[in-house]
Amino acid sequence: MKKYILFTVLSLFMVAAHAQIDRSKQPKPGPAPEINLKEPATFELNNGLKVLVVENHKLPRVRIQLTIDNPPVLEGDKAGVSSLTGSMLGKGSKNIPKDDFYEEVDFLGATISIGNQSAFASSLSKYFPRVLELLADAALNPDFIQEEFEKEKDLLLTGLKSEEKDVSAIADRVEVALAYGKNHPYGEITSEETVNNVTLMDVEQFYRSYFVPANAYLVVIGDVEFENVKELVTKYFTPWSKAVPPSFTYSDPTDAQYTQINVVDVPNAVQSEVTVENITNLKMKDADYLDALVANRILGGGSQARLFKNLREDKGYTYGSYSGIRDNKYSPMRFNAYAQVRNAVTDSAVVQILEEIDRITSEPVSEEELANAKAKYAGSFVMALERPETVANYALNIETEGLPKDFYKTYLERLDAVTVEDVQKAAQKYFSTSNARVVVTGKGSDIIENLEKVSFKGKTVPVLFYDKYANKTEKPDYSAAVPEGMDANTILEKYIEAIGGKAKLDGVESYSMVAEAEMQGMKLELEMKKTTKDQFMQDVKVMGNSMSKQVLDGDSGYAVVQGQRKDLTPEEIEKVKEESSAFPELNYLAAGNVTLEGVEQVGDSKAYKLKISDSKTAFYDMETGLKVQEVTTQEVQGQQMMSTLGYGDYQEVSGIKFPFKIIQTVGPQSFEFMVKEIKVNEGVDASDFK
Template sequence: MKFKISIFIVAFLMSVGVFAQVDRSKMPEPGPAPKISLDKPEEFKLKNGLTVLVVENHKLPRVSYSLTIDNKPMTVGEKAGVESLIGAMMGNGTTNITKDEFNEEVDFLGANINFGFSGAFASSLSKYSDRILELMADAAINPLLTKEEFEKEKEKLIEGLKTNEKSVDAVASRVGGALSYGKNHPYGEFTTKETAGNVVFGDVVSFYEQYFNPNNAYLVVVGDVDFKTVKTQITEHFGKWDKSVAVDYTVPEEAPNAQYTQINFVDMPNAVQSNISLTNNVDLEMKDDDYHSVLIANKILGGGFNSYLNMNLREEHGYTYGARSRIGVDEYASRFSAGAAVRNMVTDSAVVQTLKEINRIKKEPVAQDMLKNAKAKYVGDFVLALESPQTIARYALNIKLNDLPDDFYTTYLQKINAVTADDVNRVANKYFKTENARFIVVGKGSEVLENLEKTGIPIKYYDAYANPTEKPNYDVEMPEGMDANTVLANYIEAIGGKDKVSRITSVVLKYEASAMGATVLVEEKRTADKFANVTSMNGSPMMSVVAKDSEMYMKQGGQKIPMPQAMLDDLKPSIGVFPELGFMASGKAKLSGIEKVNGKDAYKIEIPGSTVAITSFYDVESGLKVKEVSVINFQGQTQNQESEFSNYKAVEGIMFPHTKVGALGPQTVESKLVEAILNTGVTDADFED
């Protein structure tokens, strides 16, 4: 017994001694980089030029096929959008199988097939692989391109472009590409309603015949397949794909970087936050010696949550939900960019702080723990990605497409771990060219320009399509004697006059729209002291809001959710039949200036509130309301709702907007007034639980 106890004590003391030797104040030294061993895909090439890479993986009974058409970047000029249309039309049937039959069979097999203008992807259970491969090949070689389908996709494309006209992010992306690369470069060209409208059916067919061919195509097969079997299948199905005459063209040179640090500003009066992005072109490819050092430098600057940019703009100052940087690698052209979406009032500060952090990584040595963490993140992500067989195939394709050495990925982690703090400073100075960069800033000029000018950074002005323009003029002279109540009274006169308006005791307005594949109906009912709004999708009520003198609540999914008393207090002036009458009576309305709404001057009327603030815009010439913005603060969250009004028509002598454009989730939706009922159709039951 004593022997057993003594052994226990010795073992305990030994364990204490071992733990005592560990200095927990220091971060453990990283172990050696994992040794990477990649199986090389088996490869063959068809006579028509299609190169096939096969990665066998029998862990799961599934297989995927990824087709890449390796065309050089191209411009299409006045027909921009044709490439999107051909991508949308392909994969929906073939000349041998109707669209419905094609899609039904793919669904029945539990598979999927997707096409774009530069390739396709398909996946299925391995037991259906031959049939899915046959369908994919048939859709690539014999696509069902009909004029009817073309017109449908063209209409969808143009509607999508209309939706993005008010999107700050869409404008920032478009202008950023156009100014960085030039509008005549493939990466700077963009699609507009006009260019999409120029495309005719014959253009789509011609584009397919010229550019969707096997000459420079790659098919990557991953999954539960046998190489000999799949080679036979691909030869049979894709061997029918005729090689086309090569179309040779030159990729234009990209535009030069800015001569000096500057702000390129785009005024978006509807913007509730600014999109800022510092950007400069870079000459960087994956095969370059600097590649791995640039990855680490970008990770430290803005590639993760703990990056310089995010810790400054988000964590320290609270300007944004997230700040990021990124750098592209491309044989033809690419860019470095860094920025965020920030609140209007801090746009200038965010610009200054972004510059500060980029200059910091260029001038100051990177802390060793920051460097180690960045490397560890890359090592972890790389090793984790290797668990996917698709990764092996993608790496093999990258080696071919980017002219990389065969050991590029087997030595990847060694090169990541070899990056030093000096390397980070060196490549930051080489590629993060703040001295030749432009800040693309898209925001509400009336609220941000004055402070942007104080940064001392020169400002150039552009419209939403990257055309140079003059500085917006916000100093519009207010007519003498004009005040908020005069503007509101003019609105009442414009819609029919005080006498007619006073005789209206109730209003029912029904607006209908198509969104997210459904018919959306918004029915609004108003009396002198009550308000109800019911939103339905495909005839089923989804949500309702009721406000009256005593309470305000929302109903969703059968659940009644009371709204705060402060919200009801803020909204009481707007509850009546015509909100403008309530605004006038409340004494809260404030005339804060004249702003442009769709290119025309409009009086800006603000109704402040602690939970709901309303801003309405009234056309200077007609007096009609053309826009309304509500800012709602609820349960710690801020939500902005914006609507534009047009196409006013009389109903029983009262003018109502028959077109209303607003947001439904991420989508901009145009609603049409389908019914307006005055002085009837409203009962007390409409405002009860």
């Protein structure tokens, strides 16, 4: 009974308390919490190395971070030398062979990595003395070996080769080159030619010139004692020869003279990379630094920002649209707003991004947007404080950026003080549509005509053209004529003849294929089987586990996605039947409803464009007759999604040519499947379709 009475009293108390609160009004925010960051203890070696130590005894771990705060380096006709230098560091030393070095680091459960002007290590605190010794030895006594240099050079050249047709890599390269200029450290282009200019002697010279202690900071944070750190650092880093890096000058980047669209034609692009950029001059110590960060977050800082809501949620142009602003004490940097969009809406996306930038500079943001942006920054800031590396970076920033000692202690207080007017002033100062450079990297034949019609603020925006290395060029010519007498049937017949001839294809009753691709370091396996009896099986596996499977057996079929089975609808069955044919061109020819739409550039070659259906287009090389690409469009959750299959490396199996390289691109993701095995009229059983 007493319990019941107590419960009743508590309930009445809670109701009364609830009645006194006006739920229609948002509670007033409390004062910004005080941030207590432990200031590092410091000392400096005679060679100029500055050391910061933050003791934190909560966990038995230690983190070591070496940063050499040099101005950016212009590498010129040997661009790539810094990358090669970094790739050769951290692989043992003159005192410890590479394999022995790796083995000991693994045994200690430690991590050690060294860049061309930085180094990092982490370990249990009981191993700190040895890990610091290993880090210092590898950083100060690198063993530059010709054989190792050749390996790293080959890897770098292979990476550059793989980027030749990578639309995102091309876009990134051209965007920074046009923003900063190719004679600026942040805009210069690393190419096969410049890498081939680099010798082992150049790497050694770069190391001697720039891996020096004059601007170096060593931050040690974790379960350590200051005096012990000082003793060990003095012992292992005093041999670092005192030196100052070379100094040189380069022109600061400037904005375009007028707002313009710069088009980079990449014929194999299945979507466009759109960036609107301008030059900014923002430093961390600027009074409006936080104002600029908040303005950027409201514009394009995430899924709640204006660009994302406009281009994705409202228009359905893209998977996401964002913006970024950068600070740097050495050089003006760039602000950019960007998105990957479908070819058909490239021009519209350009206009929408420009309008959003213009709107945030000309109209005050709402109090709700401001409050949300502040809350996001405050939350991220507080959570980041839990990580030791954050404390280390904050301590380093105070030293290198010339910040006041209480910069981070008062961070939340200053963030809370940012007003709507502050945001608008920062946007007007750092975002521009009057001198903006709009860089569009995509399939020119699909996008240029509409881009040349883009109008902003009542004026047509001029369109200029650049190649994949940011060199100005002429407008691409897509006027290649279709040879007289050529039609869809002729092209299909040429393809059939090119891969083996109709008689050979008619003799195929079944075939199976196994292919592999890499996805974020994991193996992706594709197994496909087809017969002439409307039987089809496709199984996609990740690390040996089936993720997606589709099966058709005559007039019935099903799909299994992540273990969930679903029977195919009659409409879906008909679509799968279209794909189940080993050689669908035989069906196209028999149906006679394929049309020739012209000639387009696909990769490095011109190809005939055939309209297979309202949702599917196929391209056939004008010279070889081989199929090089298929583009399919379908509606997914109310948005048009484009899927592209690229075909290459044709090889003969049982007298028929099959593509042994298949590149599948859906949205921003691309997978390059390499065929491992194809079997014709064997390896397929009726049980495969059950």
